[in-house]
Structure formats: C-alpha cells, structure tokens
Amino acid sequence: MTRSDLVTRLAERFAQLTQRDTEFAVKTILDAMSDALARGHRIEIRGFGSFSINRRPPRVGRNPRSGEQVVIPEKLVPHFKPGKALREAVDEQVPVEP
Numbered sequence: 001m002t003r004s005d006l007v008t009r010l011a012e013r014f015a016q017l018t019q020r021d022t023e024f025a026v027k028t029i030l031d032a033m034s035d036a037l038a039r040g041h042r043i044e045i046r047g048f049g050s051f052s053i054n055r056r057p058p059r060v061g062r063n064p065r066s067g068e069q070v071v072i073p074e075k076l077v078p079h080f081k082p083g084k085a086l087r088e089a090v091d092e093q094v095p096v097e098p
Contacts, residue, residue, distance in 0.1 A: 003030070037078055049082040 001009075003026060011022040033051065036043055043051040056075040063070050082090075 045083075047083055047085040049080055049086055052079050052081070053077070054079040 007019065007023045007026050010026065011017060011019045014022070017025070033043055037051060037053060040053055042053075053076050056077055058074045059072050061070050061072045062068070
C-alpha cells in the first residue's frame with residue numbers, strides 16, 4: 001500500500017473528509033512520526049507496533065570493484081517491531097505454502 005492508496009481508502013471510509021483533508025492528515029501524521037524519530041524518540045502504537053532508532057556500529061567493508069577495505073561509519077537507522085495483534089492478524093491472513 002502506498003501513501004496515495006492510504007489517502008484514497010481513508011477518504012472513501014470517512015465521507016465527511018475531502019481528499020485534500022485526508023491527504024493533509026496523513027502527511028501530518030507521517031511528518032510527526034519522522035520528526036519524533038529524528039529527535040531520537042520511540043513511537044508506540046498499541047496493537048500495531050513500535051518504531052525506534054537502532055545504532056549500527058562502524059565497521060570495515062570492502063569495495064566490490066577493487067576489493068580494498070573501506071571504513072563504514074556508524075549509522076542510526078529506523079527500526080519497526082510489530083505488535084502482537086499485528087503479528088497474529090498477518091499470520092491468520094497469509095496462507096502457508098509447503
């Protein structure tokens with residue numbers, strides 16, 4: 001699902017909201033979440049999951065073309081951990097292939 005799909009589904013579900021209002025609401029929520037993560041905060045949405053920041057320590061990698069060693073600096077990356085309700089809902093919906 002893309003952002004525009006989400007906006008469309010919300011606008012269909014809530015007829016009192018215009019497409020423009022729905023788009024603004026989705027943008028506002030996603031911007032607020034991005035800002036919170038950028039400040040190092042943790043976001044928890046009960047029944048859905050939590051977003052946090054993980055630290056990737058510096059390491060030594062290799063340039064695939066030349067094979068020489070390259071120092072890769074430390075990074076802070078966003079991490080999502082699904083909640084129990086989301087995990088169970090996905091598990092019920094996805095058919096398991098042998």
